[in-house]
Amino acid sequence: MEVTDLRRKVGQLFAVGFHGHTPSPEIKSLIHDYGIGGIVLFKRNIRDAQQLQTVRLIDLKSLTVALQNEAKAAGHQHPLFIGIDQENGLVTRICPPIATQLPGPMALGATRSSELAYEVGKATGETLNFFGINMNYAPVCDINSEPLNPVIGVRSPGDDPELVGRFTSAAARGMREHEVIPSAKHFPGHGETAVDSHYGLPVIPKTRDQLERCELVPFRRAAAQGIESVMTAHIALPEIGDSKLPATLSADALNILRKDMNYDGIVVTDCLEMDGIRATYGTEQGSVLSLNAGSDSVMICHTHSVQIASIDKVCEAIQSGVMPLDRFEEAHRRVTKLKDRFLTWESALRTNPTEYLTSLNKRVADLAKDAYSRSVTLVRSSPNVLPLSKSSKIVFLFPGASTPAGGAVDGEGLGRKGAYNLYASKYGDILRLHNQSVTEIFYEPAGLSSDQWNLVESADVVILTTINARESAYQRDLGLELPKRARKLVSIAACAPYDFLEDESIENYITTYEPTIPAFIAAADILFGVSTAEGTLPVGQGNAKTPIKVAPFDSANDLQQLSIVWNAALPTYPMSIEHLRPLVVRDNGHHFVARIESTFVGFCLGYTSENQGKVSGQIAALAVDPKYQGQGVGTALLTETRAYFRNRFGLNNLTLGSTFPRFWPGIPGDLSQVRFFFIHRGFRLNPAVARSVDLYQDIRDFQAPEKYITHAKERGYTFSPLKPEHHEECKVAQSRNFSTYTGWVEAYYALDPNKYPDSVMVAFDSEGKQVGWTLMLPPHLLQDRWAMPILCGPKTGLIGCVGVDKDYRNAGIGLALLCHAIGNMKQRGIEGVFIDWVSMDGYYEKLGFEVWRSYRPGQI
Numbered sequence: 001m002e003v004t005d006l007r008r009k010v011g012q013l014f015a016v017g018f019h020g021h022t023p024s025p026e027i028k029s030l031i032h033d034y035g036i037g038g039i040v041l042f043k044r045n046i047r048d049a050q051q052l053q054t055v056r057l058i059d060l061k062s063l064t065v066a067l068q069n070e071a072k073a074a075g076h077q078h079p080l081f082i083g084i085d086q087e088n089g090l091v092t093r094i095c096p097p098i099a100t101q102l103p104g105p106m107a108l109g110a111t112r113s114s115e116l117a118y119e120v121g122k123a124t125g126e127t128l129n130f131f132g133i134n135m136n137y138a139p140v141c142d143i144n145s146e147p148l149n150p151v152i153g154v155r156s157p158g159d160d161p162e163l164v165g166r167f168t169s170a171a172a173r174g175m176r177e178h179e180v181i182p183s184a185k186h187f188p189g190h191g192e193t194a195v196d197s198h199y200g201l202p203v204i205p206k207t208r209d210q211l212e213r214c215e216l217v218p219f220r221r222a223a224a225q226g227i228e229s230v231m232t233a234h235i236a237l238p239e240i241g242d243s244k245l246p247a248t249l250s251a252d253a254l255n256i257l258r259k260d261m262n263y264d265g266i267v268v269t270d271c272l273e274m275d276g277i278r279a280t281y282g283t284e285q286g287s288v289l290s291l292n293a294g295s296d297s298v299m300i301c302h303t304h305s306v307q308i309a310s311i312d313k314v315c316e317a318i319q320s321g322v323m324p325l326d327r328f329e330e331a332h333r334r335v336t337k338l339k340d341r342f343l344t345w346e347s348a349l350r351t352n353p354t355e356y357l358t359s360l361n362k363r364v365a366d367l368a369k370d371a372y373s374r375s376v377t378l379v380r381s382s383p384n385v386l387p388l389s390k391s392s393k394i395v396f397l398f399p400g401a402s403t404p405a406g407g408a409v410d411g412e413g414l415g416r417k418g419a420y421n422l423y424a425s426k427y428g429d430i431l432r433l434h435n436q437s438v439t440e441i442f443y444e445p446a447g448l449s450s451d452q453w454n455l456v457e458s459a460d461v462v463i464l465t466t467i468n469a470r471e472s473a474y475q476r477d478l479g480l481e482l483p484k485r486a487r488k489l490v491s492i493a494a495c496a497p498y499d500f501l502e503d504e505s506i507e508n509y510i511t512t513y514e515p516t517i518p519a520f521i522a523a524a525d526i527l528f529g530v531s532t533a534e535g536t537l538p539v540g541q542g543n544a545k546t547p548i549k550v551a552p553f554d555s556a557n558d559l560q561q562l563s564i565v566w567n568a569a570l571p572t573y574p575m576s577i578e579h580l581r582p583l584v585v586r587d588n589g590h591h592f593v594a595r596i597e598s599t600f601v602g603f604c605l606g607y608t609s610e611n612q613g614k615v616s617g618q619i620a621a622l623a624v625d626p627k628y629q630g631q632g633v634g635t636a637l638l639t640e641t642r643a644y645f646r647n648r649f650g651l652n653n654l655t656l657g658s659t660f661p662r663f664w665p666g667i668p669g670d671l672s673q674v675r676f677f678f679i680h681r682g683f684r685l686n687p688a689v690a691r692s693v694d695l696y697q698d699i700r701d702f703q704a705p706e707k708y709i710t711h712a713k714e715r716g717y718t719f720s721p722l723k724p725e726h727h728e729e730c731k732v733a734q735s736r737n738f739s740t741y742t743g744w745v746e747a748y749y750a751l752d753p754n755k756y757p758d759s760v761m762v763a764f765d766s767e768g769k770q771v772g773w774t775l776m777l778p779p780h781l782l783q784d785r786w787a788m789p790i791l792c793g794p795k796t797g798l799i800g801c802v803g804v805d806k807d808y809r810n811a812g813i814g815l816a817l818l819c820h821a822i823g824n825m826k827q828r829g830i831e832g833v834f835i836d837w838v839s840m841d842g843y844y845e846k847l848g849f850e851v852w853r854s855y856r857p858g859q860i
Contacts, residue, residue, distance in 0.1 A: 008035030038081030064132030109157030121174025158538030186233035189215025220682025234276025377535030387529025400442025716766030
């Protein structure tokens with residue numbers, strides 16, 4: 001490949017930022033000479049909203065169209081990815097009055113409405129689409145399990161993995177509806193750190209098991225639902241693989257996503273100019289390492305010379321063999337595939353009238369107002385304080401100095417610590433709409449003056465606003481002093497809800513989850529009784545769950561209760577305790593049960609199987625007493641079952657459905673609503689067209705179609721039950737043909753005709769060689785291996801493991817073999833035949849079989 005062609009192909013794997021409101025010479029060079037694949041926009045690319053006139057509101061759209069025109073003129077096959085961090089709330093790049101402010105992740109988490117998160121995601125997608133932005137570096141899938149986290153905080157929906165997964169999934173779905181590519185971030189999870197990766201390399205010393213229980217939960221769900229893009233985190237994971245490398249550069253970390261989650265979408269790095277990479281391995285070398293580790297798109301946001309040097313470094317790595325060519329081609333394939341799916345030149349170059357934006361902002365404003373009103377949370381209140389009087393004497397305290405914020409808030413350059421410098425008077429004006437006598441005091445690290453304290457002490461009510469006070473001593477000190485000196489105090493945590501969450505001395509405590517004007521308006525309405533607080537804390541004390549105890553199954557004490565829950569939860573699959581016992585109490589069974597207090601509320605049946613020395617794990621059944629569903633019991637059971645298989649057997653992947661004993665080959669179709677439970681917990685279900693089925697036929701009146709019998713006979717094939725003298729040849733043939741099928745060969749080995757006559761039907765060619773086989777088991781042989789045939793009647797037998805020698809297939813043997821097997825079973829007094837785990841549509845139906853149940857197989 002020519003150097004120029006290679007460089008332009010490598011350029012497709014980079015997403016870069018630039019400076020200016022129009023395409024700069026630097027970005028034009030990167031588009032034309034380096035074939036750059038994506039652009040990252042920041043506030044620096046959007047004119048100051050305070051300076052804009054209405055006619056200039058579409059300047060951003062003009063910029064994106066200009067960039068796409070440059071790409072088309074440069075001969076790009078596909079339009080550019082144009083991405084932005086529009087997380088909403090705290091991290092909002094396109095702000096009012098250009099676009100309506102929408103609530104951020106934690107504010108939405110406080111509403112507990114994933115439907116609202118979907119609507120906000122959809123509004124975000126429509127807004128970005130208007131401006132020609134086709135990729136959003138959101139939703140944030142991090143779980144804010146560390147209250148002092150300086151980089152995530154309210155950018156996360158909360159500290160509950162299931163809630164975070166539910167909300168981020170809904171937001172991604174909304175964006176996708178308006179052809180905006182969502183990007184789940186920051187894999188494998190940035191929520192536990194107390195270091196901001198913009199300024200250092202955080203270390204998360206969690207084991208794989210701990211990550212699976214928390215950080216990885218939302219990402220598993222996103223991957224299972226086919227999220228188009230995942231962004232990496234610059235965090236060190238010393239317990240995962242090579243502890244020296246940040247996750248962005250670590251194949252061990254990214255293989256959790258690639259291999260264990262079977263993810264084939266694009267992986268994009270967070271900006272490699274952040275100190276988590278720049279100050280450790282360097283941006284240029286980091287570009288090579290990240291692509292080699294499994295990333296597909298490298299983000300470099302700020303420095304033109306570093307962007308060029310990084311592209312050149314990757315080209316050198318490919319030419320020297322440091323980067324395998326197939327790894328480079330794989331990354332390029334993924335980027336191209338995503339562009340093929342989402343981007344067209346028609347949409348990239350389309351312009352919309354300004355009137356459309358006006359109408360859009362009006363619609364979105366109604367949604368935003370509803371969302372904010374449902375998010376503000378009244379954490380604590382004391383009697384006779386709220387609502388506030390419109391005539392009372394109020395002092396409003398607002399931080400007058402800069403307040404803590406993570407590096408993602410501005411994201412504009414290197415070496416800048418994030419901080420808020422808000423216009424406090426705007427917030428005071430909001431309060432004065434309710435009470436005109438509000439007095440503002442902007443407090444600073446020096447504390448209040450004696451005159452200011454006099455105002456505080458003489459006021460009827462003091463309203464204190466703090467912004468991340470846990471990281472700001474002067475705010476926290478004032479907040480803890482005020483209860484001693486103010487007559488009545490209401491504290492508003494205008495960003496992280498942790499400021500005084502555990503300080504009971506502050507008796508009236510409200511949190512808005514973000515320091516935005518709409519959030520404060522909603523809080524003011526609650527303060528003065530215009531509306532009632534509806535939000536629920538998505539972190540800390542407000543996030544308590546029903547205590548569920550999960551323990552290993554005890555066959556001596558748990559079987560009867562398991563049977564009761566089975567029949568209550570699965571009434572269409574009734575099982576007696578006598579039937580369940582041999583299926584459940586087995587050496588390869590690894591089951592767990594759940595209790596709330598002393599009440600048995602659910603169970604998970606897990607099994608191992610071995611094929612060619614390799615152990616695999618299966619989840620055969622999961623059931624929760626209907627009276628206790630919706631309380632996290634099923635999730636707790638899955639969590640502990642997966643942890644057991646992971647820690648005991650080293651299995652990070654499990655399948656739905658067990659080999660032997662055989663229950664279901666997936667989720668039963670008549671329990672189709674259950675599939676959402678598994679999808680939402682990270683299971684990857686097979687497409688609906690790839691279903692499995694169980695078949696059944698009443699054979700009391702069965703007559704074999706003559707054409708199949710005659711066809712086989714004319715070709716010299718004969719059929720008879722397996723005889724003892726033929727068993728060795730049978731076993732050899734099964735091993736030769738079907739060794740990849742777990743349980744298949746073992747079944748034929750176990751069915752020695754000396755012990756189990758008439759259990760295998762064999763097809764012989766004209767020379768007496770065995771060429772086809774099927775099990776034809778009577779009811780009494782099914783009890784300890786097959787769960788479902790008994791539901792079709794006590795005289796139901798089973799046909800299974802139907803196979804033809806690979807050299808004799810498509811010769812008309814199979815259907816004739818089945819005819820002879822069914823005839824034999826009918827002669828033995830068997831009245832019905834069950835065939836399980838079938839994926840060949842229409843084959844067995846030729847002999848009269850009908851679908852008994854259909855299933856969606858899956859794995860995690």
